[in-house]
Amino acid sequence: MPKPPQPPCTKDKETQLREQQEAEIKRRAYRENKQNARKKVKHARFEEPTDVSPVDLPRKRFYRQRAHSNPFSDHRLDYPNSPDTMDWSKMYPNFYDSELGKMTSKVEIADIGCGYGGLLTQLGPSFPESLVLGMEIRVQVTQYVEDRIIALRNKHAQDDYKYDNISVIRGNAMKFLPNFFYKSQLSKMFFCFPDPHFKQRKHKARIITNTLLSEYAYVLKEGGVIYTITDVEDLHNWMVQHLDEHPLFERLSKEWEDQDKCVEIMYNSTEEGQKVTRNKGSKWVACYRRLPNPEECV
Ligand SMILES: C[S@@+](CC[C@H](N)C(=O)[O-])C[C@H]1O[C@@H](n2cnc3c(N)ncnc32)[C@H](O)[C@@H]1O
Numbered sequence: 001m002p003k004p005p006q007p008p009c010t011k012d013k014e015t016q017l018r019e020q021q022e023a024e025i026k027r028r029a030y031r032e033n034k035q036n037a038r039k040k041v042k043h044a045r046f047e048e049p050t051d052v053s054p055v056d057l058p059r060k061r062f063y064r065q066r067a068h069s070n071p072f073s074d075h076r077l078d079y080p081n082s083p084d085t086m087d088w089s090k091m092y093p094n095f096y097d098s099e100l101g102k103m104t105s106k107v108e109i110a111d112i113g114c115g116y117g118g119l120l121t122q123l124g125p126s127f128p129e130s131l132v133l134g135m136e137i138r139v140q141v142t143q144y145v146e147d148r149i150i151a152l153r154n155k156h157a158q159d160d161y162k163y164d165n166i167s168v169i170r171g172n173a174m175k176f177l178p179n180f181f182y183k184s185q186l187s188k189m190f191f192c193f194p195d196p197h198f199k200q201r202k203h204k205a206r207i208i209t210n211t212l213l214s215e216y217a218y219v220l221k222e223g224g225v226i227y228t229i230t231d232v233e234d235l236h237n238w239m240v241q242h243l244d245e246h247p248l249f250e251r252l253s254k255e256w257e258d259q260d261k262c263v264e265i266m267y268n269s270t271e272e273g274q275k276v277t278r279n280k281g282s283k284w285v286a287c288y289r290r291l292p293n294p295e296e297c298v
Contacts, residue, residue, distance in 0.1 A: 030062040031140070034147050057151045060116065063144035079176040086180055091167035092131055107131040107181065110219075111190045112173045113207060115271055117145035119192055121152065122269040124166035126261060130187075134168040135180075142170040174207060177215055184221040188262065191239070193272035196232040208239045210246065217248040220290040225252070228286045229266050231276040236284035249288040257287055 011019075080086040088103050089096040095105050109127060111119050114134030123132045136142045145168040152163040171180065194207045208228070216226060226249065228239050243249045257263045263285060267273065276283055 058147035063140040079179045083182045094164040105131050107133045109188045117148050118270045120166045122265045125161050132166045135171045135173050137172050177219055181219040186220050187224045189226050191228045192270045196235045208242050213246045222292045224290040226288045231281045240286050243288045248291050250291050252287040
């Protein structure tokens, strides 16, 4: 939607600069405070209650970051050498059996480029027995989602559903997915309103490409589903074209989409999707089933 014309700025440069600096100091102090709370929760042993008081839901304006992050640059990301060395226990402590010394479940649902976590917070209660993970490349956005989850867990600590099956990790899904997930581990992968990278020379940065689809097929189990939604028709056509061309994916019908509860959740729950609804934009959905590997169909 075109932006309405802005009134001319009446403040002099010095005042503007001072206000910006003051706002940044405030943002930093707020984030530091949250970071300390986050550290306490992360470093607490499972059986120890933490003294972190019920944390309020974080405020998005303190976590703003540039809209785009270059998926090809070195973000100094931490990632495990292999899924065997990934420690999920601090992220999903209620799914860790300390006597057996192992997790009782594996991550099954991944929201790739989860943004501010709207989808996670809806998928969690809909699949309370499954572990749901958001992967997000931007630092501050990931921190926002971490803080949101801490706050939800504290707020619902006494309820039947405690938001203990959702978590978020900072990561570049275009580089390291097989470091986090075993072959055929996932049953659902969501790509909601991915960055469109409009310019032709930037298309290679799109999150759906032929090569990446082979990686997604590796971590998805047979019968697993890739969900896509976007408000950019050109990107929708691109994703459909690449998925149609890939031998390990088959498009699911409109009738299937209409009866699937995740499609409805994905349509309404993400922050980007809600923005599109507010602006009365269109949303395009395409879902694909992971087919068996050719050598496995006899
Ligand atoms: C337009 S936003 C959509 C966020 C969310 N899915 C929603 O619908 O509200 C796209 C998100 O993908 C993240 N992202 C882009 N490339 C990524 C990558 N390679 N790995 C993980 N996250 C990525 C961006 O930082 C951004 O938060």
